[in-house]
Amino acid sequence: MKSITTLVTTLVVFCFLLLPASNAFSAGxxxxxxxxxxxxxxxxxxxxxxxxxxxxxxxxxxxxxxxxxxxxxxxxxxxxxxxxxxxxxxxxxxxxxxxxxxxxxxxxxxxxxxxxxxxxxxxxxxxxxxxxxxxxxxxxxxRMYYGKMMAGFVAAMTSKTGKIAYLGPLINAETRRLSAAAYLGARYAWTKVLKKPASDLHFKVSWIGFWFNIPGVTSDPTLVAGSFFDSGYDVVLSGIDTTEALVVAGQKRKDGKDVYAIPYDFKGACVSAPDACLGVPYFNxxxxxxxxxxxxxxxxxxxxxxxxGPDWKDINSVKTSTVSFEAGNILGDKQKNGLAAFTKELAGGLNLFTGPLNFQDGSPFLAAGVTATDDQMWNLPQLLEGMEGASK
Amino acid sequence: MNVKRFTNFSITQATTNGFLIGALALGTVSLLLVLLGISPAAIGYALINGSLSSWLKFSHVLTIWTPLLLCGCGLLFTFRAGLWNIGIEGQVVLGAIGATFLLRQEYSTLPPWALISLAMFCSFVGGALWGAFAGVLKNRGGVNEIFGGLGLNFVAQGFILWLILGPWKRAGIASMSGTDLFTRELWMFTPHGWRVAPAALIIGFVVFLLTGLLLSATRFGLQIKAVGKNPLAAPLFGIRPDMTGLCAMAIGGGFAGLAGGLQVICVYHRLIPSISSGYGYLALLVVMLANYKILPVPFICLFFACLAAGSIQLPIVLQIDSSLSGVIQGACVLSALLVHGLRKRKKGAA
Missing domain, CATH: 3.40.50.2300 (Response regulator)
Structure with a gap:
């Protein structure tokens, strides 16, 4: 009897010792x-x-x-x-x-x-x-620069005035990269698709000072967005974490203005003002x-x-695509078709960070035909030539 | 005999007042929570558990307690002199700027401990000058210290933002995250398993003792009290109310500046835009709750620090916004003001 008890006890202890190695334990x-x-x-x-x-x-x-x-x-x-x-x-x-x-x-x-x-x-x-x-x-x-390129593309395809604004957070390499990507997307649509001269496209960046409004510390994004619309910019792309640009665009539309906004970050961001939302570049x-x-x-x-980056096979896949663009419900056929063709080109290897490109101060960034490396994009030191706004 | 009777009466009255304030504040907050469908017991447990359940958590409480105590001590001087030093937030900020200014200099010959000591001294000087400036505005410009202080708070906030986004910005980036981190040897020594620097605690204790000594056992303390009680009668005893008030503002500002220095050297290890953490304004509530007396200040600071540190449990454990701790603090102060006001009224009627 004693030996049976010892045997059972040993077996139980042995099983417990083995348990951490089993899959059943780690899963539960x-x-x-x-x-x-x-x-x-x-x-x-x-x-x-x-x-x-x-x-x-x-x-x-x-x-x-x-x-x-x-x-x-x-x-x-x-x-x-x-x-x-x-x-x-x-x-x-x-x-x-x-x-x-x-x-x-x-x-x-x-x-x-x-x-x-x-x-x-x-x-x-x-x-x-x-x-x-x-x-x-x-x-x-x-790699949100792809999403921002699509946002810039849709903005330029929609803008009637050719004046596009970017509501920026604070100035650093990341925010310079993303606003520059939006500009490149807009310029591509304006010059390659709409065949308009680049000089007619105005792209202005204003930085509020942080990723969201901090009263008394940052500029008020609601006021900045309102000021953009009041001075003739008809599409505002948001680079901040919250949806003020879209909310203001929605209010302006109720007042009869033909303006739009593109929020940022979150797939469901358009819900604040769907009738003013051209779409949203978002992270998954x-x-x-x-x-x-x-x-x-x-x-x-x-x-x-x-x-x-995006999973180009299925850009909206929750399992595999980190970056995507959710098109707004109000997009017309011209914008939708244009965006679809542009997305296909990006999937096929189009990179708008390809020379000739100059920095904002006119100094050369990329020679003709040269594509930026990851390091050059990650550490972008200035905005690009053609963009208005502070680089530093 | 009379003295003994008076002391016994004061202690009894203080205990009664404390009990009334506690009951009123607790009752009000509990009622509010019950109306919102939240269990007051769950909130109390979360706050206590989040602040006192381990040494690590208590040492977090002490990182809040120390600057709060320094600000509270500074305010005791100005309140005693009959001055509302609303500008204390700006004095904390200037103290932080003073400390950062020194730590950014390259004194390769000085050892870290000397740099840290000098930085703390600079923080005192920065806060004292800013406090004295509000005093000068009052004495020479006739600007009430409340409005002067408030204005200087805005100036200080603008100044710190300009420094962080301008001359002291991080390499290549103007970031609201603040200036670059100081090298580790310029952090105040914190033993393993602690989150508060022992030297910071010592500074807090010494400043508190010094405040008690200066205000209760010196001629200067008596002068401040005389000016606070009756600025018109004080000159009859050879006391200059303007100079005494100026000294009180400078000392109060200096202690608040030390709080700013500790925030830079011990807590954030860099200068950030909201470096004061609102401790100046919070200390105003502390001193009001203490009924402008010295002894209760460290205990009330500890209570407020526990609330602030424990409040982070509310969103994590109960999914309740942590600003509830601010409601509790406000309820305590309002209760105190109500109890003291009613006492005075009753005394006046008698």
Whole structure:
């Protein structure tokens, strides 16, 4: 009897020792991950796109559980720092933390150093490239310049005045790249499709100072967008995280003005004013999150700088396409057909960051026929010739 | 005997007042939460759990407590002198700018500890000068310190934005994220497992003791009190109300400047646009809740710091906006003002 008891006990202990190695255990095990959102989770923009991708992860990976905190910025959460929030999320069991703003760069770097056992994904940063990242910190970003090219294309196909405005956030390499991409898309439609002279196209960029409105600190995006429309710009492309440009365009249309806007970041952004919305270039973070969180769960995490683009086979695929453009319901046949042809050209390898291109100050950027490298696009030092607005 | 009776009466009255304020604030906030369908017990648990359940969390509380205490101490001087130092936010900002200015200089011969000490001194000077400026505007220009201070807050905010987006911007990027991080040797020493620098705590304690000593046991403290009680009668005792007020503004500004310095050196390790974190305005509420007395200030600061640090649990755990902590703070202060107002009225009627 004693020997049977010993045998059974040994078997039970052995089974428990083996359990961590089995797939059944890892699939059912809980995997809490944290998500720090710079804006509100329901902003119809940048933060909501991340929030919804985080929710999707809970379905992709059984056991994954999202702990999120939104409005993580010094204006909304005075005195609360990124390391402080990370400490808290880690104390709640988070094994991986996603920080969704360039603004969090310093804090994430510090937190990654304090928690070497936790994995970090910093979205839109480049610490991995610059060598400043700890081994547990990776970067993720989408090649949104394709989406912005499509947005610029649709804007120029629609504009009657040839005056297109870009409501920019703050000035850095990323925002220069995206506004320049929108300009190149607009110029392509204006000169190659509509066959109009480039000199008749006006493309103006105004920077508000941050990714969203901070009263008393940034310029008010509602006022800036209103000022664009009042001074003859009939299409405003938004580069900020929130939808003020579209809301103002909707109001102006009610007042009888023939104006439009193109919001940014979130697939459902047009809902604020669908009758003024030409479409939206948006991020889908599901592919990037799936790859990185999946690696972390399986235990084969490796530090990466992921700059994911559209899946040209199916640009709207939630599973595979990180960047896309959702056309607005109000687009006419001419714009729709033009956009479809343009998308096909992009899929076929068209890159508008191809010379001859000059910088805004007239200095050469790319010689004729030369295409920009990833590094040249990532670190774009100036706006391009033909664009109005501050480069630095 | 009389003194003993008076002391006993004061303690009893203070306890009663504290109880009344607590009950009123708690009752009001609880009622509000119940009406909104939120459990007050769940909120209380989340706030306590988020601030006091571990040393790590409590050390986060202390990173908020220290600058808040410094601002509170600074305000005790100005309130005692009968001055409303609304400009304290700007003084925190100027202190932060002072510290950053020094840390950006390249003194290769000075060791980090000396640079940090000098930066703290610069933060005191920056805040003191900004506070004194509001005092000079009052004395020489006849500008009420409330309006002068408010105006200077806007100037300070504009100044810090200009520095961050202009001369002190990051390499190649003008970013609202602030200036470049200081090198690690210029961060105030924080032991492993701590989130607050011990030196910051020491500065907080020393400033508090100094405030108590200066205001309660020195001739200068008596002069400030005399000016605050009756600025017209003070000259009869050879006290110059304008100079005394100016000194109070400078000292108050200096302590607020130290808070700004700590924010730069210990918390953010860089200069950011909202470097004050609103601690100046919050300290105004602290001192009002303390009924302008010295002893309750550190405890109320601790309570407010717990609310601020614990409030991040509300969106994470309960999906409730963390601005609720601001509602609780406001309810406490309103309750205090109401209780003290009613007491005074009753006393006047008697």
């Amino acid at each position: 095990d809980e995997y809490p991950f944290g998500l720090l959102l710079v804006g509100p989770a329901n902003d119809h923009g940048w933060s909501q796109a991340h929030f919804e991708a985080g929710q999707a992860m809970e379905k992709v990976f059984p056991g994954a559980k999202m702990l999120y905190i939104d409005k993580v910025n010094p204006a909304d959460r005075a005195g609360i720092t990124i390391p402080m929030l990370v400490d808290d999320l880690v104390s709640k069991g988070a094994k991986l933390i996603i920080a969704n703003s360039d603004d969090m760069k310093d804090g994430v770097r510090e937190a990654a150093m304090m928690h070497p056992d936790v994995k970090f994904i910093h979205v839109s940063g480049d610490d991995v490239i610059t060598g400043k990242a700890e081994a547990n910190l990776s970067n993720l970003m989408g 973070w599901v592919p990037g999150y799936t790859k990185m969180i999946g690696q972390a769960i399986k235990g084969n995490w490796q530090q990466e700088f992921l700059w994911l």
